[in-house]
Amino acid sequence: MKRIGIVLKVRKEKIEEYKKAHExxxxxxxxxxxxxxxxxxxxxxRDDGLLFGYFETPVDFATALKGMEKESINEKWQAAMAPxxxxxxxxxxxxxxxxLEEVFHID
Amino acid sequence: MKRIGIVLKVRKEKIEEYKKAHExxxxxxxxxxxxxxxxxxxxxxRDDGLLFGYFETPVDFATALKGMEKESINEKWQAAMAPxxxxxxxxxxxxxxxxLEEVFHID
Numbered sequence: 599m600k601r602i603g604i605v606l607k608v609r610k611e612k613i614e615e616y617k618k619a620h621e622x623x624x625x626x627x628x629x630x631x632x633x634x635x636x637x638x639x640x641x642x643x644r645d646d647g648l649l650f651g652y653f654e655t656p657v658d659f660a661t662a663l664k665g666m667e668k669e670s671i672n673e674k675w676q677a678a679m680a681p682x683x684x685x686x687x688x689x690x691x692x693x694x695x696x697x698l699e700e701v702f703h704i705d
Numbered sequence: 706m707k708r709i710g711i712v713l714k715v716r717k718e719k720i721e722e723y724k725k726a727h728e729x730x731x732x733x734x735x736x737x738x739x740x741x742x743x744x745x746x747x748x749x750x751r752d753d754g755l756l757f758g759y760f761e762t763p764v765d766f767a768t769a770l771k772g773m774e775k776e777s778i779n780e781k782w783q784a785a786m787a788p789x790x791x792x793x794x795x796x797x798x799x800x801x802x803x804x805l806e807e808v809f810h811i812d
Contacts, residue, residue: 603749603757620809628811638812640759642710642805650710650805652747652759698749698757702727704735705745 599637599654602662603698606691607684608647616682617643626671634665647684651695659697666692706744706761709769710805713798714791715754723789724750733778741772754791758802766804773799 608616620641631639639653655662666672676690686694715723727748738746746760762769773779783797793801 601747603747603759605751605755605757617808623809623811631811636811639810640708640710640807641809642757642759643808644712644803644805648712650712650749650757650759652710652749652757696751698751700747701724701750702730702748703746704730704738704743 599656600658601700601703602651602653602655602659603700604651604659604695605698606649606651606695608643608649608682609684610647612682613643613645613647616679619679619682624671624675627675630666630669630671634669635662636666663692663695706763707765708807708810709758709760709762709766710807711758711766711802712805713756713758713802715750715756715789716791717754719789720750720752720754723786726786726789731778731782734782737773737776737778741776742769743773770799770802 635655635657637654637656639651642650642652644650653662657665672692676692679691680686683691683694742762742764744761744763746758749757749759751757760769764772779799783799786798787793790798790801
């Protein structure tokens, strides 16, 4: 399993809406994530909207993203999430996720 | 297991040194982390020095921190790491870690 860390920025004024949406992520979206290799996936939010994602995957970040691109439910989910994010410049959130460098790990 | 997300800020001019130090974390420090409930612990770095930590613990963040406070190796490690971090205001890095709110998880 490869460990992936990603970062995004939620608009501060949209934080509560973003959190509510993530309490009820569509079951089809969760199934698609599992099917395309997004395991042990968590999202963590700082109070200014900084969003940190962590997941483990048998593939790599690019392949996991490509897997979700083929899922029609993802297109709908990303369209629903787009208004919550800062500075996406017309891109979807999943196209704007910045992969971080893992600099330390212990099991 | 509780999942913990934390954030810190490495000084941009110290990033390479910080990365090198984390390629050779002292074995005694790793053992102390494992012993005090820091499992599956990863650190991820953005190129501006933003640092995200993720770990899983049978206790909670405060208890995991307290466990490490009792380890003398941690005092030495934190003293060695202090110059790498921004705005610690005289506090050690482990006293400045900001715990993030988990807003989503799938297994």
